Amino acid sequence: MRLVRAAILAGALLTQAPWARAIDAQIPGPAAGRAENAPSGECRSASPLAPDTVLEPAGGPRIVLLASPGVGVAALRLAVPIREGASEAGAGRLLRDLALERMQSLARPVGAQVSATRTPWGLAYSVVGATADFEYLAYLLREAVSVPDLAGPGFSEARLRLQGDAARASETPSRRVAAELRAQAAPGFPPLEGTPASVQALDTARVRHVWMRSHQASAMTLVVSAPLVPEVVLAATRGMGSPEEEAAAPDTPSPGAPRPTALQALRSWYGAAWPLPSPRDPRGAIVAALVAERLRDGGEGLEARVELWDLPDRSALVVIGSSRPGSAQVLRRFLSAVLARTRDTLDEAAAAAAVAWARRQGMLAARTPAGLVAEVGRAMEADGDPLSAAREMEALRAVDAASVRDLLDQLLRQRPYTSEVHP
Numbered sequence: 001m002r003l004v005r006a007a008i009l010a011g012a013l014l015t016q017a018p019w020a021r022a023i024d025a026q027i028p029g030p031a032a033g034r035a036e037n038a039p040s041g042e043c044r045s046a047s048p049l050a051p052d053t054v055l056e057p058a059g060g061p062r063i064v065l066l067a068s069p070g071v072g073v074a075a076l077r078l079a080v081p082i083r084e085g086a087s088e089a090g091a092g093r094l095l096r097d098l099a100l101e102r103m104q105s106l107a108r109p110v111g112a113q114v115s116a117t118r119t120p121w122g123l124a125y126s127v128v129g130a131t132a133d134f135e136y137l138a139y140l141l142r143e144a145v146s147v148p149d150l151a152g153p154g155f156s157e158a159r160l161r162l163q164g165d166a167a168r169a170s171e172t173p174s175r176r177v178a179a180e181l182r183a184q185a186a187p188g189f190p191p192l193e194g195t196p197a198s199v200q201a202l203d204t205a206r207v208r209h210v211w212m213r214s215h216q217a218s219a220m221t222l223v224v225s226a227p228l229v230p231e232v233v234l235a236a237t238r239g240m241g242s243p244e245e246e247a248a249a250p251d252t253p254s255p256g257a258p259r260p261t262a263l264q265a266l267r268s269w270y271g272a273a274w275p276l277p278s279p280r281d282p283r284g285a286i287v288a289a290l291v292a293e294r295l296r297d298g299g300e301g302l303e304a305r306v307e308l309w310d311l312p313d314r315s316a317l318v319v320i321g322s323s324r325p326g327s328a329q330v331l332r333r334f335l336s337a338v339l340a341r342t343r344d345t346l347d348e349a350a351a352a353a354a355v356a357w358a359r360r361q362g363m364l365a366a367r368t369p370a371g372l373v374a375e376v377g378r379a380m381e382a383d384g385d386p387l388s389a390a391r392e393m394e395a396l397r398a399v400d401a402a403s404v405r406d407l408l409d410q411l412l413r414q415r416p417y418t419s420e421v422h423p
Contacts, residue, residue, distance in 0.1 A: 047390035049366060049376055051223075054386050055230055061220035061240060063233055064386045066372055074131040074226035075369035077377040078141045078240075082122040082214045083312075090162050090194020091202055091210040093118050097158040099125060099144040106143055110136055113370070116144065118192050120310050121381040122214065128370045131226050138236035141222075145215045145241045150204040159202060165193045171263060173421040177271040177320055180419035185273050186311040217241040221384075223377040225369040268328035269421040270335055271320040274411040279315045280382055282358075282395045283407045284308050288317060289354045290342050290404070295319070297341075298334055301327055310382065317411065325423045332420070343408040351401040359396050 048067060055063040061078065068074070082092045096116045103114040103125070112129035125144040127137045149155070169175045169191065179191060190198065217240045224233055276284050288306050295304045304321030319338060323331035366372045366389075379388035 050390040066225040077373040089190035089198040173265040177419045181273040184417035215241045223373040267322040272416040276315040
């Protein structure tokens, strides 16, 4: 469950990445305040984030059925796990762009809302529309994961756009800092947008190989929020994805070292990243919200933001900021000490207010069918457990100043990953 969806702190420092959760916590005062043992069959819990039923049909996608908070509205989210090798980096983004173009053209007749997202764990295809059009909504998902059109002009155009995105990741100061931090925090996992060299090497054969390997129905997970019986959902999901075949490993040869790119910076930039002890630790959102409060104390000329990063095998707390060229050391000292300052100012009232804010953000995000399947689906992508979103929300109840202080102490004992860019 993504506990926070908020605006950027102190200016637009970064383009939001699919693995980054930006935090701009307006915390009120105290007064305002697939897993090995995953369940199948009926799931009973008071949490609206817990599924009613989990189905695991042979040869088909795993199906997670949720209660529907919207009258006459159906929301579906189909997650496809993807692991790219170094020479395939960016293939998932290409498949995403090609699928989204197909979905958008097919969705217009029924007015359905569609989206496709490259997540740290794969691709997520989502559709929202009228419950009466459920069969057509499921058809849109079948088309999304069907064999991509790699012979038409759409492939070349999508690859050209992706080349531009990959180049900008190293040509702008903020994105270079973020890219360098991600490379240190998640070694062995290439950037989701690829590199200029890997995207250039993505020919039709390589992209088709990634699709064949990843888009098999048995590896997918479908999260549904709609007032429908399971039999209707099962019937609508037949025939999804690529033909079942023996799983193949990702291509791992590197496309070659990236060539240095020109970089023009008018300000000094600094970033630091601290991996969390466990992935998607609910306390991470609380620490990030409290750090956001401390970043407002930076003074004139300093701009900074805090993010939570969901990486393929871990999570990380990240701060990135910029300053005037002559204030680079001030910026570095300010951001390097922000965790210690957060710990020193922490008390029970601040922790309770941050917990209340995080729980409210999570529940607000899940108040619609689309938000509900997104929260449950994204949490499931990380560990495969249909109850992950509900358990993360429940775990927040146990978070207090002592447990937050314990996490801060663990982070302070680490040597953070860092990156700097100067004019």
